Amino acid sequence: MSVTYRPDKPNETEELKKEVETVKAAGESTAALLSLSFKAQIVADRAAGTNAITDKMILASTDIVDYPEYQDNHEYKTKGEIIRCDGLYYEIVAPHTSNAAAYPVQTTFAYYRLVELEHAGTLDDPIPYPETAGIVVNVVEGLYYSYKGALYLAKADMPNCVYPPDTAGLWQWEKV
Incomplete structure (x- = not known):
């Protein structure tokens, strides 16, 4: 009409x-x-x-x-x-x-x-690690994560991880 x-x-x-x-x-x-x-x-x-x-x-x-x-x-x-x-x-x-x-x-x-949007976990597309304290993340060995403007490589599988990548003394994270 x-x-x-x-x-x-x-x-x-x-x-x-x-x-x-x-x-x-x-x-x-x-x-x-x-x-x-x-x-x-x-x-x-x-x-x-x-x-x-x-x-x-x-x-x-x-x-x-x-x-x-x-x-x-x-x-x-x-x-x-x-x-x-x-x-x-x-x-x-x-x-x-x-x-x-x-x-x-x-x-x-x-x-x-x-x-959330999926990320490849590579240097070019790191997985954002949440900056809110206490959030549990299933971290996978060999993948890259971004946290507070820095890049980190997961050196071990960490299911139910609550330790952010910048936690002092954790060998499981390597700053890149």
């Missing part, structure tokens, strides 16, 4: 306004439907174990998809649900009731996984 603006016919102006509002509402509805569809696809992908939807895809969707903000004392039932917390995005990896004091999002990897 097309309406052409004609100043000599004020009713047509109202029709044009109504059409514009209808188009806007349809656009918002379509965006909301696509948002729900993508969220459901992430959940289905995780349930199937295919991991075809990458972190890069999820992060690219944040301009369009409105992921909910973390809620304390909230029952998270769905593995694969994406939430926001402190400006970062996290995937729910196990059903639970949130408790910020006992199980902070940033450090409770049994319940939350940080959604």
Whole structure:
């Protein structure tokens, strides 16, 4: 349907306004439907174990998809649900009731996984080591990490590592 603006016919102006509002509402509805569809696809992908939807895809969707903000004392039932917390995005990896004091999002990897861009762990593309104290990182021997503007080589596998690369006396890190 097309309406052409004609100043000599004020009713047509109202029709044009109504059409514009209808188009806007349809656009918002379509965006909301696509948002729900993508969220459901992430959940289905995780349930199937295919991991075809990458972190890069999820992060690219944040301009369009409105992921909910973390809620304390909230029952998270769905593995694969994406939430926001402190400006970062996290995937729910196990059903639970949130408790910020006992199980902070940033450090409770049994319940939350940080959604982030993948890095190769090379000199050209080091893995950023989080600067927030207490965050657990699965460090892999032979990969490079960036931390506070410096590069470090992991000299050993360190699952559940809480020691940043600049920790004095740790032979497991070598500053490059």
